Amino acid sequence: MALQIMDPELFVELLEQDSDSSWVETVQLVSPPQMNGSTLWVMEELIQFSHVYHPDIGGSELYEVANGRSYTMVDLDKIANTVKVKKTIIYTSNKLKKKGE
Known part of the structure; x- marks a missing residue:
């Protein structure tokens, strides 16, 4: 099954439901031009998704x-x-x- 998720919080909820019968195989990130630095929306394989926090910028x-x-x-x-x-x-x-194993 393929899902399109637009909310990072919903993506996290889906990841938390990982089980023997339901898991995330591959994730593609679709990013807008202002994020990816091009003039087009781009779809790329997501390797890692993280939350970063810096005390000065949030x-x-x-x-x-x-x-x-x-x-x-x-x-x-x-x-x-x-x-x-x-x-x-x-x-x-x-x-x-x-790769890391």
Whole structure:
């Protein structure tokens, strides 16, 4: 079954329902131009979905896709390589899990 989910909170709820009979196999992120830096909406395989929090700029979702790019609604430069950033991983692709094993 394929689902289109537009709300990160609903995506998290779906992930929490993972079981032997129902699981998430693959996730595609569809991002708007203002997020992906192009002039078009783009669909890419989601490798990792996290919540990041920085005390000075607040929290945001962080989407990491298969081509190595990362998208967030806050400035990536402000949260990259900073010890103040707390990153909570919510979803990791099965492909990434298998690589790390």
